[in-house]
Amino acid sequence: MNGKIIVISSGKGGVGKTTATASIGAALAMDGKRVAVVDMDIGLRNLDVVMGLENRIVYNIVDIVRGKCKVKQAAIKDRRIDNLFLIPASQSDNKDALNPQDIMRISKELRKAFDFILMDCPAGIERGFENAVAAADEAVVVCTPEVSSIRDADRVIGLLSAKGIPSKLLINRIVPAMVNRGDMLSHQDVVDVLSIDLVGLVEADDQVVISTNSGKPIVMQEDSRAGQAFKRIAMRLNGQPDLPIQVPKSSQSFWKKFGSKIGFGK
Amino acid sequence: MLSDFMRKLFGKNGSKDIAKKRLQFALVYDRLEVSDDMLKEMQNEIVAVISRYFVIDRDQLKLDITRHDDLSALMLNTPIISAKTRQRTANPRVADKKGKGQKFSGAKNRAI
Numbered sequence: 001m002n003g004k005i006i007v008i009s010s011g012k013g014g015v016g017k018t019t020a021t022a023s024i025g026a027a028l029a030m031d032g033k034r035v036a037v038v039d040m041d042i043g044l045r046n047l048d049v050v051m052g053l054e055n056r057i058v059y060n061i062v063d064i065v066r067g068k069c070k071v072k073q074a075a076i077k078d079r080r081i082d083n084l085f086l087i088p089a090s091q092s093d094n095k096d097a098l099n100p101q102d103i104m105r106i107s108k109e110l111r112k113a114f115d116f117i118l119m120d121c122p123a124g125i126e127r128g129f130e131n132a133v134a135a136a137d138e139a140v141v142v143c144t145p146e147v148s149s150i151r152d153a154d155r156v157i158g159l160l161s162a163k164g165i166p167s168k169l170l171i172n173r174i175v176p177a178m179v180n181r182g183d184m185l186s187h188q189d190v191v192d193v194l195s196i197d198l199v200g201l202v203e204a205d206d207q208v209v210i211s212t213n214s215g216k217p218i219v220m221q222e223d224s225r226a227g228q229a230f231k232r233i234a235m236r237l238n239g240q241p242d243l244p245i246q247v248p249k250s251s252q253s254f255w256k257k258f259g260s261k262i263g264f265g266k
Numbered sequence: 267m268l269s270d271f272m273r274k275l276f277g278k279n280g281s282k283d284i285a286k287k288r289l290q291f292a293l294v295y296d297r298l299e300v301s302d303d304m305l306k307e308m309q310n311e312i313v314a315v316i317s318r319y320f321v322i323d324r325d326q327l328k329l330d331i332t333r334h335d336d337l338s339a340l341m342l343n344t345p346i347i348s349a350k351t352r353q354r355t356a357n358p359r360v361a362d363k364k365g366k367g368q369k370f371s372g373a374k375n376r377a378i
Contacts, residue, residue, distance in 0.1 A: 147285050147292075154293050182280020189286050193293065 001034070003111040006118050006237065007136035009160070009167075011152030013123030015144045016172040019208060019218070021120040022050045023227065024140075026217035027234030029084035033115040036075055038087040040132040041122035042097055045089035052215020053078065053086050062090035065102040071109045081217065085114070095127040100134035107135035116238075125159060133160065139167035140199055140237075145174060145185040154194055168199035170233060175204050176250035187247065200233035202226050203248035298331065298338055305329060312342060321347040 008021045018039075025037035038061060039047035048054040059074035064087070075085035090097065110117045119136060122128035133139065139160050143153035153169070160167045171187050178184035185193075187201050205226035211218045218227040219234075225248065236243050300308075309329045316322055328343045 147289050150289055151292055151296065154296065158297070179282075182282050184280075185282045185285055189282065193286065193289050 001112055001115060003034075003114040003117050004138070005107060005111070005136050006116065007121050007133050007139045007165070008118060008142060009121040009129065009132065009139055009156050010123065010142040010149070011125060011156040012143070012149045015142050015149050016202075017123075017142050018046050018050050018120055019212065020140065020142050020170060020172065020202075020230065020233075021118050022047060023218050023230035024234045024237065025116070025118045026051075026078075026081055026084055027219045027231045028116050028118075028238055029078070029081045030219065030231075031234065031238055032083070033238065034083045034085075034113070035116045035118065036085045036087055036110060036114040037118045037120065038110075039089035039120050040128060041120065042089045042128065042131075043091065043094045044122065045091050047120050048076075048086060048088045049215065050212055051078065051086055051217065053088075054215075057088045060088045060090040061106075062093050062097050064106055065098055071106065071113055075113075080220070095122070095131070098131045099127075100130050103131050103134040125155065129156075129159075133163060133165060136165050139165050140170050140233075141167050141196070142170045142172055143190065144172050145179075145187075145190055150185070150190060150193060157194065157196055167196065169194060169196045170200050170202065171198070172202045173204040174201055174248050176248045180250060198245055199236055200229055201245060201248055202229040202233075294338075295333065298333070300331065305331075316344065318350070320349055323347055
């Protein structure tokens with residue numbers, strides 16, 4: 001096997017990198033691929049709780065680098081989805097426990113063992129970022145339709161391109177009703193500003209909070225629109241790059257539709 | 267719904283247009299930000315090139331990036347002491363320009 005390493009990055013924190021990593025990873029595994037999601041946020045690990053695997057951690061990525069265990073020993077198998085594995089971060093070390101050369105070294109083993117390796121990048125552009133992108137073949141940059149997040153995304157896209165890593169944009173937490181009202185940047189506005197290709201659009205969905213509460217991957221819920229969007233993103237990363245991008249639409253009630261027909265609202 | 271209607275009536279746009287404009291400006295400036303190391307390196311390279319043709323006062327040399335609303339400029343200010351009389355001129359056009367170069371001594375050179 002010669003797996004592909006994809007880094008999920010954003011610059012700004014709290015835009016949904018970890019949720020995106022867990023969801024895309026789960027979707028790829030449900031498609032039959034052998035997937036490892038790797039928490040690169042040393043000292044502030046979170047991917048394990050989001051995935052509901054926090055009780056099963058034995059070894060972590062720092063242990064792999066230090067030779068205390070093999071990749072296969074550290075990778076926690078998800079019992080709900082075949083072929084999905086988590087390599088957790090260490091909670092007791094800090095970002096300096098790893099360096100980009102370490103990651104380059106263990107990336108060879110990871111590529112041998114998995115089809116896809118998703119690196120959950122920490123916020124910021126310091127050592128943690130350098131570690132997460134060290135061995136990446138491509139990048140998914142996550143942003144929300146907010147000025148702060150878009151500005152940080154621009155910086156990260158610049159840094160990635162300087163390293164020769166191609167990146168695509170995932171716009172998360174779109175609120176269609178606000179976009180319609182003209183109070184939220186549309187995906188087209190964001191693309192205009194950042195001039196980058198999209199990998200997918202995900203709308204704000206209460207189901208994400210609910211599924212994260214219980215540690216269950218959102219893509220397992222058929223009725224979640226965010227979950228379905230993440231599934232399509234996984235398909236685009238998995239050999240179907242031209243799968244059409246669906247723009248989230250607001251589900252309008254009859255009266256709102258009626259109102260907009262006669263000139264109220266939009 | 268009513269507020270939307272009022273907004274339409276008065277032709278007021280949503281806040282996203284402001285956001286987009288602000289972002290576009292911010293990113294133009296962000297992308298121009300150069301680290302001091304890079305600036306220093308570039309200065310050394312430019313000085314090396316100029317020094318092949320002119321004798322310049324390196325101590326008074328100044329490199330700056332200035333920004334205005336519609337234009338950003340890289341400014342290199344250098345007093346030129348004299349042109350170099352070069353023995354080997356690979357490019358004849360360089361030889362032609364030598365004489366003219368002196369007229370510009372002390373002038374500001376601007377490049378975008």
